[in-house]
Amino acid sequence: MAVDLVHVDPTRTIVLWCPDWPVFAACRESGLDPDASVALTEGGQIYACSAAARRDGVVRGLKLREAQYRSPGLALLDYDASLDVRVFEPVVRRVEETVPGVQLIRPGTLAMRARGPARYYGGEDAAARALLDTVAALDVVGARVGIADGPFAAEQAARAASGSPVGIVEPGASAAFIAPLPVRLVVDARIGTLLNRLGVRTLGEFAALPEADVRRRFGAAGAFAHDRAAGREHTRVLARTPPPEFEVAQEFEPPLDRIDQLAFVFRVKADEFIDRMRTRRLVCTGIRVEIDDEAGGHSSRSWLHPRWFTPADVVDRVRWQLQGAGTADSALTSPIVRLRVVPERIDSTGNHEEGLWGGGPDERVHHGLTRVQSMLGHDAVVTAAIGGGRMLADRQVLVPWGDRAPERAGAGPGAGAPWPGSLPALAPASVFRERLPIGLFDGGGAVVEIDARGVISAKPERFALAGAAPAPVRAWAGPWPVVERWWDAEHARRVHRFQIVDDDGCAWLLVRDDAGWWAEARYD
Amino acid sequence: MTAPLAPADAPSRVEELQARIRGMQATRLDSKTVPTHPAFEQVLPGGSLREGTVVSVEGSTTLLMALLAGPSASGRWVAVAGMPEFGVEAASRFGIDLERLALVPDPGRQWLAVVAALADVIPVVAVRPVGRVSPAEASRLTARLRQRGTVLLVAGQWPGSDASLGVETSDWHGLELGHGHLSDRDVVVSAGGRGEFGRRGRSRLRLPGRSLEFGVAPDAAPPSGESTPLGEPVRLDEYVRRAV
Numbered sequence: 001m002a003v004d005l006v007h008v009d010p011t012r013t014i015v016l017w018c019p020d021w022p023v024f025a026a027c028r029e030s031g032l033d034p035d036a037s038v039a040l041t042e043g044g045q046i047y048a049c050s051a052a053a054r055r056d057g058v059v060r061g062l063k064l065r066e067a068q069y070r071s072p073g074l075a076l077l078d079y080d081a082s083l084d085v086r087v088f089e090p091v092v093r094r095v096e097e098t099v100p101g102v103q104l105i106r107p108g109t110l111a112m113r114a115r116g117p118a119r120y121y122g123g124e125d126a127a128a129r130a131l132l133d134t135v136a137a138l139d140v141v142g143a144r145v146g147i148a149d150g151p152f153a154a155e156q157a158a159r160a161a162s163g164s165p166v167g168i169v170e171p172g173a174s175a176a177f178i179a180p181l182p183v184r185l186v187v188d189a190r191i192g193t194l195l196n197r198l199g200v201r202t203l204g205e206f207a208a209l210p211e212a213d214v215r216r217r218f219g220a221a222g223a224f225a226h227d228r229a230a231g232r233e234h235t236r237v238l239a240r241t242p243p244p245e246f247e248v249a250q251e252f253e254p255p256l257d258r259i260d261q262l263a264f265v266f267r268v269k270a271d272e273f274i275d276r277m278r279t280r281r282l283v284c285t286g287i288r289v290e291i292d293d294e295a296g297g298h299s300s301r302s303w304l305h306p307r308w309f310t311p312a313d314v315v316d317r318v319r320w321q322l323q324g325a326g327t328a329d330s331a332l333t334s335p336i337v338r339l340r341v342v343p344e345r346i347d348s349t350g351n352h353e354e355g356l357w358g359g360g361p362d363e364r365v366h367h368g369l370t371r372v373q374s375m376l377g378h379d380a381v382v383t384a385a386i387g388g389g390r391m392l393a394d395r396q397v398l399v400p401w402g403d404r405a406p407e408r409a410g411a412g413p414g415a416g417a418p419w420p421g422s423l424p425a426l427a428p429a430s431v432f433r434e435r436l437p438i439g440l441f442d443g444g445g446a447v448v449e450i451d452a453r454g455v456i457s458a459k460p461e462r463f464a465l466a467g468a469a470p471a472p473v474r475a476w477a478g479p480w481p482v483v484e485r486w487w488d489a490e491h492a493r494r495v496h497r498f499q500i501v502d503d504d505g506c507a508w509l510l511v512r513d514d515a516g517w518w519a520e521a522r523y524d
Numbered sequence: 525m526t527a528p529l530a531p532a533d534a535p536s537r538v539e540e541l542q543a544r545i546r547g548m549q550a551t552r553l554d555s556k557t558v559p560t561h562p563a564f565e566q567v568l569p570g571g572s573l574r575e576g577t578v579v580s581v582e583g584s585t586t587l588l589m590a591l592l593a594g595p596s597a598s599g600r601w602v603a604v605a606g607m608p609e610f611g612v613e614a615a616s617r618f619g620i621d622l623e624r625l626a627l628v629p630d631p632g633r634q635w636l637a638v639v640a641a642l643a644d645v646i647p648v649v650a651v652r653p654v655g656r657v658s659p660a661e662a663s664r665l666t667a668r669l670r671q672r673g674t675v676l677l678v679a680g681q682w683p684g685s686d687a688s689l690g691v692e693t694s695d696w697h698g699l700e701l702g703h704g705h706l707s708d709r710d711v712v713v714s715a716g717g718r719g720e721f722g723r724r725g726r727s728r729l730r731l732p733g734r735s736l737e738f739g740v741a742p743d744a745a746p747p748s749g750e751s752t753p754l755g756e757p758v759r760l761d762e763y764v765r766r767a768v
Contacts, residue, residue, distance in 0.1 A: 364645045365601050365626070365645050365646060367645065368641060368642060368644055368645030368646065369626055369642075369645075371641050372628060372638050372641050372642060375634055375637065375638065375641070376628070376630075376631060376632070376634065376638065380628055380629075380630065380631070381626060381627070381628050382626075382627045382628075382629065383622070383623075383625065383626060383627070384612040384615075384622050384625060384627060385612075385622060386612065386613050386616055386622070392611070392613070395612075395613050396611075396612040396613060398612075398627065398629075401626065424705055425617065425736060426614075426617075426705075426706055426707065426708075426732070426736065427611055427613040427614035427617055428611050428614060429584075429585035429586045429589060429610075429611045429614045429615075430585050430609040430610070430611055431609055431610075431611040431612075431613075431614075432609050433608050433609060459701070459702065475696070475699040475700055475701055475704075476699070476701065476702060477699055477700070477702060477703055477704055477705055499699055499705055499706055500699075501696045501699055501706075504694070505693055505694035505695055505696065505709075506694060507696050507699070507706050507709075521609075521611065522585075522609075523586070523696070523706060523709075524583070524584050524585050524586060
């Protein structure tokens with residue numbers, strides 16, 4: 001490559017482009033194969049899709065149903081913008097080690113100045129190959145590099161490169177290279193439509209318009225687009241300052257299979273994690289814990305903190321995530337080889353300063369409840385709110401202490417809405433988590449039945465808890481039908497409710513479903 | 525419904541008056557009162573809950589909620605441990621502030637340690653014991669409660685509880701044979717204590733009344749020979765307003 005290495009144009013740019021990055025990132029996170037037919041959805045539409053899906057005719061903006069019709073084997077994932085950035089971050093860091101001064105254009109696309117790398121590696125092509133090798137070491141497949149005058153032309157060169165993963169446009173040839181591309185690449189949809197109506201379809205045709213006229217008609221944005229179209233891009237690569245790294249990871253060799261062992265070993269890293277943030281006057285209010293085990297399993301979970309994390313809190317979260325429903329001294333199903341903690345929400349300490357006289361009584365309550373949590377597990381201490389629904393179990397929303405609090409004013413989602421068919425104001429004091437099997441019998445000792453029209457076979461006269469002798473019913477009312485989601489075969493519910501008062505003066509809320517009679521709650 | 529009760533005799537009357545005097549003087553340093561729903565004035569020995577005491581409540585979750593409602597309305601945190609079936613919606617409607625309610629539905633074998641940890645920071649703790657608790661463990665916990673000034677409400681038996689409440693009879697209104705719905709009920713609550721709290725008494729309460737309030741049942745004559753005129757049932761919010 002005979003480039004005059006001393007007098008390279010300062011806007012000469014290398015762009016590294018990873019095609020379909022959102023799909024790649026989502027596949028890597030969820031363990032799917034990116035070569036399969038995969039699409040990401042956002043708001044009921046396709047946001048991005050893999051190459052295989054594209055071959056089937058799936059395109060961005062397609063409705064979900066249409067996409068599934070075109071590609072029946074399509075695997076759908078939700079689009080998560082933060083995931084793109086998160087998965088791309090290690091790539092950026094690795095590239096920064098190879099070529100300093102990298103600008104992140106968007107997740108999946110990086111720009112850097114060409115002059116330094118070209119000189120160091122002895123040519124633009126060699127620099128491009130070195131970059132591709134770096135990225136390939138991270139198992140990123142299909143990355144491409146484009147080199148041209150200015151980031152825009154370089155990105156187009158990377159996208160246009162077919163056959164070879166490197167597309168190089170000679171210095172000064174960028175304008176001619178981008179001339180046949182559609183004009184929509186540089187202008188927004190409104191101006192693009194207008195230009196199309198005027199007969200201006202390619203960048204070359206747009207660039208041929210007099211600059212002063214474009215500026216007068218389309219303003220500064222139009223003039224900027226015109227510069228780009230004409231290959232006169234003046235933007236230079238603005239290298240980012242690498243953000244401070246807070247995450248900590250620890251490999252265990254040999255792998256550890258006991259939670260208490262692991263918590264003990266990780267304690268030092270947890271201290272380091274918090275200290276590193278503290279020296280920058282930051283506190284962490286949300287972390288993500290990622291755990292890899294020997295069998296290839298991967299668990300990742302976000303944890304929030306009502307105040308901010310201390311090292312002990314971090315270790316607690318790790319332990320809770322590991323133990324799930326087990327206890328602290330139980331062994332794990334598979335030994336842990338790697339543990340990683342990443343901060344998700346960071347805030348300045350200034351916003352979390354304690355008051356001069358301490359944080360008041362609620363702080364003590366928080367410490368006490370956290371202690372109980374560290375004894376029993378994260379889910380063991382809950383706060384309650386009232387949600388929407390007809391069945392009593394739906395109406396109580398329990399949130400583990402420290403997780404995002406339910407909406408204020410005693411109202412979870414839909415609690416204030418009228419729920420036709422829900423119970424009158426008097427709520428039962430005991431709501432059974434598992435309904436109790438009971439029997440409701442008529443005078444002759446036969447079970448009371450309800451027919452399809454909601455008529456009872458006989459008056460209920462005797463009531464018995466499972467295994468107990470039947471006792472007389474003092475008062476009763478019902479059946480009150482509750483029919484929910486009849487349009488959805490899987491979640492449909494059709495039950496009849498009764499209130500009864502038994503011989504001891506205790507009142508019950510009974511439910512009759514297809515399986516029989518149950519006690520849903522007790523007014524005691 | 526209620527068993528016929530013996531008419532009040534003079535000694536019991538004296539004893540009861542003394543108990544009421546003690547209740548009024550209950551703001552001594554060693555036993556501060558905790559704001560309690562006024563319906564319990566005639567029920568609880570001493571007239572209200574006191575810091576550092578253990579009250580056992582048997583046979584009714586509503587009764588437990590009524591006891592929790594007073595402290596909760598006065599701005600205190602309350603905690604409920606070992607009662608997975610505790611009805612949150614009922615609690616909220618009976619006046620327990622859900623923002624200051626912590627639940628530990630399944631403390632399991634460590635329930636005693638959990639109660640001790642909760643008692644350190646939360647002024648009113650309700651618990652249903654799992655299995656039997658030995659007198660030694662109970663007295664250790666009681667010492668801690670006294671030190672912290674925490675009220676422990678036990679849904680069940682407790683060795684050496686300071687007071688015990690139980691529902692003797694319960695009489696629901698509103699539900700007939702085939703129509704109506706549950707609206708209110710009258711219960712006879714029996715209360716007993718030890719030491720200075722004296723003998724066991726009975727009171728009729730509305731748990732709850734027609735508009736979900738708690739109060740003293742106004743209709744029948746008080747079964748324990750109470751001669752003071754009984755007030756109208758007081759709604760909790762009114763009570764708080766008056767107190768403020």
